Amino acid sequence: MNKVVALTGDQAAAEAMRQIEPDVVAxxxxxxxxxxxxxxxxxxADGRVQTEMIPVESEHSAMSACVGAxxxxxxxxxxxxxxxxxxMWEIVYIAASTRLPIVMPVVNRALSGPINIHCDxxxxxxxxxxxxxxxxxxxxxxxxxxxxxxxxxxxxxxxxLPVMVCQDGFITSHAVEGVKPYEDKRVKDFVGEYRIQHxxxxxxxxxxYGPLDLQDYYFEHKRQQAExxxxxxxxxxHIFAEFxxxxxxxxxxxxxxxxxxxDIAIIALSSTAGTAKVVVDELRAEGKKAGLLRPRFFxxxxxxxxxxxxxxLKAVAIMDRSESFSGRGGPLFAEMRSALLDExxxxxxxxxIYGLGGRDIDTKQIKSVYTDLEKIAAENKVKxxxxxxxxxxxx
Amino acid sequence: xxxxGWKEIPIGGLIDKGGTAAEYKTGDWRTFRPVRDEKKCIxxxxxxxxxxxxxxxVKDKKMTGxxxxxxxxxxxxxxxxxxxxxxxDKE
Numbered sequence: 001m002n003k004v005v006a007l008t009g010d011q012a013a014a015e016a017m018r019q020i021e022p023d024v025v026a027x028x029x030x031x032x033x034x035x036x037x038x039x040x041x042x043x044x045a046d047g048r049v050q051t052e053m054i055p056v057e058s059e060h061s062a063m064s065a066c067v068g069a070x071x072x073x074x075x076x077x078x079x080x081x082x083x084x085x086x087x088m089w090e091i092v093y094i095a096a097s098t099r100l101p102i103v104m105p106v107v108n109r110a111l112s113g114p115i116n117i118h119c120d121x122x123x124x125x126x127x128x129x130x131x132x133x134x135x136x137x138x139x140x141x142x143x144x145x146x147x148x149x150x151x152x153x154x155x156x157x158x159x160x161l162p163v164m165v166c167q168d169g170f171i172t173s174h175a176v177e178g179v180k181p182y183e184d185k186r187v188k189d190f191v192g193e194y195r196i197q198h199x200x201x202x203x204x205x206x207x208x209y210g211p212l213d214l215q216d217y218y219f220e221h222k223r224q225q226a227e228x229x230x231x232x233x234x235x236x237x238h239i240f241a242e243f244x245x246x247x248x249x250x251x252x253x254x255x256x257x258x259x260x261x262x263d264i265a266i267i268a269l270s271s272t273a274g275t276a277k278v279v280v281d282e283l284r285a286e287g288k289k290a291g292l293l294r295p296r297f298f299x300x301x302x303x304x305x306x307x308x309x310x311x312x313l314k315a316v317a318i319m320d321r322s323e324s325f326s327g328r329g330g331p332l333f334a335e336m337r338s339a340l341l342d343e344x345x346x347x348x349x350x351x352x353i354y355g356l357g358g359r360d361i362d363t364k365q366i367k368s369v370y371t372d373l374e375k376i377a378a379e380n381k382v383k384x385x386x387x388x389x390x391x392x393x394x395x
Numbered sequence: 396x397x398x399x400g401w402k403e404i405p406i407g408g409l410i411d412k413g414g415t416a417a418e419y420k421t422g423d424w425r426t427f428r429p430v431r432d433e434k435k436c437i438x439x440x441x442x443x444x445x446x447x448x449x450x451x452x453v454k455d456k457k458m459t460g461x462x463x464x465x466x467x468x469x470x471x472x473x474x475x476x477x478x479x480x481x482x483x484d485k486e
Contacts, residue, residue, distance in 0.1 A: 097407065099409075160407070198405075198411055206412070206413035207409055207410060207413075208413075209407070209408070210408060213408050217398070217404065217408075220399075221406075221407070223401040
């Protein structure tokens with residue numbers, strides 16, 4: 001049996017990176033960087049990994065160095081958070097469109113301004129259209145396991161897309177939890193060796209990465225990207241199955257909690273889902289048919305599974321820890337509503353934007369959402385479509 | 396050249412072999428065309444050395460003309476020519 005060790009979410013990601021031992025890690029060493037890179041740099045300094053660590057002068061350079069390393073055929077990782085991801089922006093798109101399987105743990109924190117360093121999802125939700133796959137982790141064990149799994153997903157020959165492994169800033173990244181890491185060898189066996197098909201450094205078979213791609217072919221390359229993300233819905237389940245076979249742990253695109261006979265449910269990403277489970281248990285004890293649905297993956301967007309999980313429900317609250325300023329709710333809400341639109345028999349939906357800039361989300365607030373849902377279900381009517389939960393000055 | 400569909404091309408914009416620039420005709424970018432006075436040319440091949448696009452045609456160590464399918468008309472050859480035998484004519 002594996003030993004349970006006390007790790008923060010940052011340490012869990014760094015531990016996975018140590019075991020994966022990528023060829024190259026290029027990362028910015030100063031804030032907004034997190035302890036993921038600090039811990040990994042220690043492993044490099046201590047000689048525990050043979051990884052080429054490149055401390056760069058900005059996050060823009062970090063992702064640029066990752067692009068170069070990945071194009072050469074190196075298994076490449078970096079990590080970032082908040083404004084660091086924002087500074088990477090240009091190259092984030094280039095990494096995805098060049099189809100480079102870079103894995104990047106991201107600690108979800110608010111984008112300034114005003115200046116804030118605490119948890120929300122505005123950083124990665126802003127990057128949702130960049131062509132990266134995105135996994136959102138509820139707890140430290142998931143961070144650890146998803147970082148390992150992300151390597152296999154990114155490098156799969158039928159996917160070849162970069163992957164962000166997201167965890168909630170401070171709530172997960174700095175909270176110590178019991179994590180069960182696997183033995184180094186088992187992790188190394190699982191991720192295996194990575195061999196690129198066309199290495200930029202192969203002088204005997206020269207190739208060009210990143211050429212000019214104008215009106216004649218750019219569109220075709222975007223179409224390929226769209227297909228790759230869509231197709232990853234079919235490929236990733238094979239990696240889930242492999243993970244289960246190797247480590248005995250079952251994963252899926254979504255997690256359902258007491259959804260089978262539920263009338264009302266909350267849909268939430270990451271650590272908020274953990275808090276909501278406590279509330280679901282309390283409501284179930286009162287005989288109320290409450291459930292929770294947590295998308296683990298936002299890209300690819302597991303539409304069919306999400307819609308299927310909501311069959312027969314009366315009312316659903318979709319929780320967004322970021323604001324899209326569309327006036328039509330947060331990003332998860334918009335995509336869920338769109339997914340449900342084709343269904344004749346669909347639940348009423350309502351949006352709650354919450355927890356921006358690290359504003360605490362507690363069981364009392366989540367309970368109030370379920371109370372609202374009971375009312376919506378009973379009246380078969382949504383009075384307030386877009387709600388701001390936990391902000392002062394409402395109502 | 397017939398353009399290919401998205402299923403027929405390498406992913407990520409990769410060009411999976413070398414030397415493909417020759418297939419991409421860029422001569423129509425040109426505003427000024429280099430024209431050589433053959434009688435004045437001393438075949439020093441400075442134009443060949445300086446041309447940024449391999450558009451100076453050379454055979455048996457003699458300058459023989461321009462590759463107008465790729466020459467973009469930058470005028471470096473005319474500028475570098477020591478005997479001023481290349482002039483730039485408006486297309």
